Amino acid sequence: MRTLPVYTPMVTLILLAVALTASVPLSFGAEAVPPKVRAGASPRVLVAYYSLTGNTEKMARGVAEGIRRVPGVTAIVKQAGEVTKQDLEAADGIILGCPTYYANIPGKMKVVIDDWSWKMKVDFTDKVGGAFSTGGGQVGGKEHVVISLLLFLLSNRMAVVGPLYGNDKTGSEWGEPGSAAMTGPLDPGVSEQELDSARRLGERVAGFVKKLTAR
Ligand SMILES: Cc1cc2nc3c(=O)[nH]c(=O)nc-3n(C[C@H](O)[C@H](O)[C@H](O)COP(=O)(O)O)c2cc1C
DSSP states (O other): OOOOEEEHHHHHHHHHHHHHHHHOOOOOOTOOOOOOOOOTSEEEEEEEESSSSHHHHHHHHHHHHHTTTTTOHHHHHHHHGGHHHHHHHHHEEEEEEEEEEBBBHHHHHHHHHHHHTTTTTOOTTEEEEEEEESSTTSSHHHHHHHHHHHHHHHHHHOOOOOOOOEEETTTOOOEEEEEEEEETTTTSSSOOOHHHHHHHHHHHHHHHHHHTOOO
């Protein structure tokens, strides 16, 4: 065993080099941003809504039913004003819903969501989003509200999707930016068809979240 004194320092050096290399974190270039979805964790989608007279709340419950259609994905439903930073950060998907006020997002809802970003400093990067709204009028601004909510999510670095539809008779398939219900005198309350659009939205977001977290 005369060789032992010669090789021992070399082996020690090699072990030291391996240990040092392992302890240095790999740096990601500008192109390689690591995904923020919680790979391996049980996926969850948060439905955050504002509702004064119950219509949007009914749609929110429909969205949650759709989320639960996707096995393994948990749905959490909360009034937007009660959502905590922890709720937002633990969610892999976030679906926002509110009524239409003067063809736009109600001021109270806007203040709440703006605060999530610039006061709570929530990191929304790479979460999956969707949006829904209700409105009393036929052309009262519901779609504008959906798009405005989606723009909020996009501006906060999220990816957004909408519900999918298909017509078995014609074979045609299409998507929509979100879901909505007309609740005014011409078509009071939330109909079964409008609830179906809410369920489709929840199902689509949950399906995307499941794909992203399945790695
Ligand atoms: C202050 C105010 C402004 C509204 N403005 C509109 C509007 O511009 N367009 C519309 O379609 N409905 C409008 N509505 C009707 C609500 O959007 C509708 O009743 C909605 O379904 C209420 O949702 P909620 O029951 O979840 O509170 C307005 C309601 C209120 C109270």
